[in-house]
Amino acid sequence: MQIVLESVTKRFGSVRALENISLTMKPGQIVALLGPNGAGKTTLLRCLSAIMAPDAGRILYDGEKFNRGRVDLRKKLYFLPDFPVVFHELSVTRQLAMILGLYERGGEGIAAAVTQHLAELDILSAIDTPIGRLSRGQIYKTALTALLSVDPELWLLDEPFASGMDPVGITYFKKQARLAAQRGRTVLYSTQILDVAEKFSDRVCLIHRGQLRVFDAVENLQAQAGSENSVLEDIFKMLREEGQ
Amino acid sequence: MNSFRGLVKAIRKEARTRLRVSRTHWKEYKKLRQWSGMRFVRRGGLYALFLGLMTVSFAVSLKNQKFPLILLTLYSAATILGRANGLSELLYKSGDLAFSMHSPVTDKQFFDYAWLHFLKSSLFVWFYSFLAFAYLALAADGRGTLWAASIIAATLQWLLVVSLAVLVALVLQRWPSLMKLAAPLYLSVFAMFFVPASVATPIWKVLQSLPTAWISMIFEKGVIDGQARALSMLPLVLLILSSLPLTYGRLRKTYPMTELLYPLAGNTPGSYGDDEYQEVPGERDWQSETWENTSPTANPRIMVAHLRPLDWSCSGWLERVAARLMNSREKAIGEFLCGGGVGFWSAQWRRACMIAAIGMIAVFLGPWIPVWIPVCAGIIASMFALPVLGGFWSGMQPIKVYGMERPAFADFPLSYTEISRVLAKVNLLRCAAWLPIGLFYAAMLAWRVKLPVEEGIQIGVGIILIVISLQPLLIVGRFSLHSDDTKKLTLHSVGMTLIALCIALLFLFLMLILFAWTQWAPPEGRAVTAVVAMAGLFCCSLTLWFCYRIYFDRGRVDTMRSADN
Numbered sequence: 001m002q003i004v005l006e007s008v009t010k011r012f013g014s015v016r017a018l019e020n021i022s023l024t025m026k027p028g029q030i031v032a033l034l035g036p037n038g039a040g041k042t043t044l045l046r047c048l049s050a051i052m053a054p055d056a057g058r059i060l061y062d063g064e065k066f067n068r069g070r071v072d073l074r075k076k077l078y079f080l081p082d083f084p085v086v087f088h089e090l091s092v093t094r095q096l097a098m099i100l101g102l103y104e105r106g107g108e109g110i111a112a113a114v115t116q117h118l119a120e121l122d123i124l125s126a127i128d129t130p131i132g133r134l135s136r137g138q139i140y141k142t143a144l145t146a147l148l149s150v151d152p153e154l155w156l157l158d159e160p161f162a163s164g165m166d167p168v169g170i171t172y173f174k175k176q177a178r179l180a181a182q183r184g185r186t187v188l189y190s191t192q193i194l195d196v197a198e199k200f201s202d203r204v205c206l207i208h209r210g211q212l213r214v215f216d217a218v219e220n221l222q223a224q225a226g227s228e229n230s231v232l233e234d235i236f237k238m239l240r241e242e243g244q
Numbered sequence: 245m246n247s248f249r250g251l252v253k254a255i256r257k258e259a260r261t262r263l264r265v266s267r268t269h270w271k272e273y274k275k276l277r278q279w280s281g282m283r284f285v286r287r288g289g290l291y292a293l294f295l296g297l298m299t300v301s302f303a304v305s306l307k308n309q310k311f312p313l314i315l316l317t318l319y320s321a322a323t324i325l326g327r328a329n330g331l332s333e334l335l336y337k338s339g340d341l342a343f344s345m346h347s348p349v350t351d352k353q354f355f356d357y358a359w360l361h362f363l364k365s366s367l368f369v370w371f372y373s374f375l376a377f378a379y380l381a382l383a384a385d386g387r388g389t390l391w392a393a394s395i396i397a398a399t400l401q402w403l404l405v406v407s408l409a410v411l412v413a414l415v416l417q418r419w420p421s422l423m424k425l426a427a428p429l430y431l432s433v434f435a436m437f438f439v440p441a442s443v444a445t446p447i448w449k450v451l452q453s454l455p456t457a458w459i460s461m462i463f464e465k466g467v468i469d470g471q472a473r474a475l476s477m478l479p480l481v482l483l484i485l486s487s488l489p490l491t492y493g494r495l496r497k498t499y500p501m502t503e504l505l506y507p508l509a510g511n512t513p514g515s516y517g518d519d520e521y522q523e524v525p526g527e528r529d530w531q532s533e534t535w536e537n538t539s540p541t542a543n544p545r546i547m548v549a550h551l552r553p554l555d556w557s558c559s560g561w562l563e564r565v566a567a568r569l570m571n572s573r574e575k576a577i578g579e580f581l582c583g584g585g586v587g588f589w590s591a592q593w594r595r596a597c598m599i600a601a602i603g604m605i606a607v608f609l610g611p612w613i614p615v616w617i618p619v620c621a622g623i624i625a626s627m628f629a630l631p632v633l634g635g636f637w638s639g640m641q642p643i644k645v646y647g648m649e650r651p652a653f654a655d656f657p658l659s660y661t662e663i664s665r666v667l668a669k670v671n672l673l674r675c676a677a678w679l680p681i682g683l684f685y686a687a688m689l690a691w692r693v694k695l696p697v698e699e700g701i702q703i704g705v706g707i708i709l710i711v712i713s714l715q716p717l718l719i720v721g722r723f724s725l726h727s728d729d730t731k732k733l734t735l736h737s738v739g740m741t742l743i744a745l746c747i748a749l750l751f752l753f754l755m756l757i758l759f760a761w762t763q764w765a766p767p768e769g770r771a772v773t774a775v776v777a778m779a780g781l782f783c784c785s786l787t788l789w790f791c792y793r794i795y796f797d798r799g800r801v802d803t804m805r806s807a808d809n
Contacts, residue, residue: 013732014275046804051654053799055734069797074657083645085655087638090584098584101576102656 560590583638
């Protein structure tokens with residue numbers, strides 16, 4: 001799915017959370033969304049998932065204008081927030097079945113796929129456990145299983161590396177995201193862990209005070225920097241000095 | 245925890261000095277800071293103030309001195325349960341407890357903090373008591389000593405509520421079901437606004453058995469009327485007050501009664517408790533499959549059984565009929581909106597039938613039972629059976645994260661129309677299911693109050709039609725409730741608000757025509773007027789639903805807003 005943002009702006013009162021963000025994301029990429037706290041990363045993810053509506057500008061998915069009314073387009077994306085929506089009374093399988101039902105995924109092989117993901121994420125034994133009894137990491141893994149099983153064209157994840165998942169879960173997520181990108185899916189995730197962003201992503205999208213400051217391939221940034229330090233660390237340092 | 249004001253001041257002073265050095269930082273600070281009055285508004289202070297003043301003005305307009313005392317008695321009784329539960333929640337299940345568990349704070353220190361919070365939160369009782377007693381003092385002659393007595397009485401009333409709340413908090417650990425009484429008590433306070441002035445005295449006589457009425461009795465009869473006999477209640481009051489140090493000591497000494505568990509398990513549109521886990525209809529079938537010693541990885545067939553949609557046919561009759569009215573997509577949405585299960589509308593309908601049956605017995609008992617009892621039973625039964633406020637939908641409940649809230653459905657690809665269709669189908673079905681019983685009940689009531697039976701049926705039909713005509717409005721309300729449509733000022737939001745206001749005014753006007761004008765209109769024109777007014781109500785409601793749909797679907801509103809508390 002090709003994602004195009006044209007002058008997307010979002011304000012909260014006098015605070016400009018996003019200001020004239022314009023970019024084009026081609027399919028088959030893993031993009032890290034970076035920025036200091038309060039930069040507008042989560043707001044951008046929420047705008048891309050139609051939870052929030054931009055005050056100005058527009059979002060195009062495969063050339064089609066996106067808004068909340070376009071359920072057909074919304075079924076092609078999955079937004080996994082840092083605290084996913086779960087019903088604590090439901091068992092893990094019931095929760096998964098409900099989400100798969102909403103995304104209308106119920107064909108051949110879905111059960112095997114779900115089982116595989118649950119097993120790889122080490123939560124297979126919890127299938128009949130009410131979600132309220134799971135730990136935060138396990139709840140996140142359940143929600144991640146839903147995302148992996150839905151296999152949307154656009155993955156939107158808010159801080160997946162600070163979600164409480166154990167190394168097994170993180171490794172599996174990375175592996176699946178890479179495979180998804182190879183299948184032409186777009187993975188956009190926010191993070192504050194620069195090492196991960198630098199090694200795991202194809203591109204970096206850096207927002208500072210609501211403005212798009214960097215949107216480039218990691219290799220290009222590394223080539224431009226030419227220093228031994230982490231290029232992203234240098235950029236963050238520069239941004240901070242700029243604000244002082 | 246508020247006991248660090250000095251430090252807060254010092255930090256603010258230091259930080260503001262540093263912020264002033266940089267123009268950018270100072271500008272950003274000014275953008276981000278919150279108006280200090282907002283804290284008061286968010287804590288509900290304004291609402292409480294408004295409620296108090298409204299109560300007094302209501303009592304004054306009735307010119308019946310019993311009403312403030314009745315309201316105070318009921319409010320105090322409800323507050324005892326409410327505050328006891330509040331204290332219990334704060335001590336065992338609150339976010340504050342989570343905070344304290346992460347901090348170097350002892351259990352006793354946390355208890356002291358919770359106690360202070362509890363005392364502060366119960367102070368509205370003093371305020372309302374003072375309003376009630378001051379009204380009586382003013383109505384008597386307003387002499388200075390009565391004002392002083394009002395302050396003392398209000399303080400005693402507050403202490404009485406605190407004493408009893410602590411007592412209840414101690415008991416609440418063993419009988420948590422006691423809390424179920426709180427909501428009816430609070431509701432009865434509001435119900436009093438609709439009770440005719442003539443029944444104030446008998447109600448007050450019944451309520452005098454409640455301890456929360458004793459100080460009011462002493463004030464009314466002992467202080468104002470000067471009857472020494474009324475002061476005989478004083479030892480009883482003092483006895484309750486003297487229990488406070490003992491109960492407080494016991495509560496503090498025994499805290500925590502059970503091992504403290506980290507209360508913030510995560511993020512859910514509802515709370516979870518061990519005994520609240522309800523089996524999903526059809527789930528037993530999956531669980532009955534013997535699959536011990538079988539690895540689900542090796543046998544995806546088992547997972548197929550787990551992942552299949554819910555079996556609506558295992559549920560009550562209303563759910564089964566609803567399932568027939570819905571296609572598979574709507575069923576999936578319905579399950580989500582019901583929180584991953586099938587609704588419990590049949591159970592509510594059965595409960596309503598039972599209440600209506602009790603009401604009918606009261607109707608047949610005729611003169612021995614006051615007429616307001618079957619009327620109240622009818623209202624309560626209808627509240628259960630009809631989606632008066634649009635019904636309860638877990639999938640539309642808010643999820644609060646970091647001071648923001650968004651409805652659960654916002655994260656999933658569900659459209660305004662799809663959700664509305666499911667809500668409308670279920671709610672209309674519930675209305676239809678209640679229609680025959682409701683009409684029969686209305687006819688019986690009409691017979692009881694010696695009105696023509698047809699008139700009773702007409703009123704019943706009118707009420708059910710109004711509930712139906714309200715459904716699109718209520719659906720809009722559901723979407724609007726957790727969105728930011730009233731929180732931001734844009735051309736679209738102003739336009740939508742104006743449209744909503746115009747439609748609401750027209751709706752009220754049509755209601756007025758339906759209920760008032762049809763009484764005065766010439767008999768031959770009444771039916772036509774009523775039909776036109778009813779059609780107008782439907783049109784208004786649907787127009788608003790349609791306008792909001794355009795507004796919502798085009799993304800003019802965020803399905804997210806800052807949480808109020």
